[in-house]
Amino acid sequence: MAEMSQEQLEAAMGLIINSGNAKSDAMEAIQAAKSGDFGLADEKLATASQSLVEAHHAQTNLLKEEASGNNMTVTLLAVHSQDHLMTSMTFNDLAKEVIDIYRRLDAE
Incomplete structure (x- = not known):
């Protein structure tokens, strides 16, 4: 059975x-x-964006390793990790839109 490397x-x-x-x-x-706490909302979005940057770094490391010929064993964990990233990216984009709606409602 093939396994993922430690990296x-x-x-x-x-x-x-x-x-x-x-x-x-x-x-x-x-x-x-x-x-109604838009300052906190902006802080949380900034923190979320930084976490996504960190996740992208991890993904980039995997892609670099594969591009250099070190193919990754596709495991459920590997697929799960990619699913988490894509879901979080989508959720973050949607959160920005929802917050924009709350801002508009608050301004009325």
């Missing part, structure tokens, strides 16, 4: 952890905007 495992876990943090911060940003 691949760490990269996959980095994707999962940072993507999860980004999604949680984006959800907290929405909740802050819902209660």
Whole structure:
């Protein structure tokens, strides 16, 4: 049975952890905007964006390794980590839109 290398495992876990943090911060940003705290909402969005940058670094490391000929064993964990990243990116984009709606409602 093929296994992931330690570096691949760490990269996959980095994707999962940072993507999860980004999604949680984006959800907290929405909740802050819902209660009218747009300063906190902006802070949480900034933190979410930084977590996504970290997740992208982990993904880039995996891509560089594969591009240099060190193919990654595709495992459920590897697929799960990519799923986390894509879901978090989408959720972050949607959170920005929801917060914009709350800002407009608050301005009325």
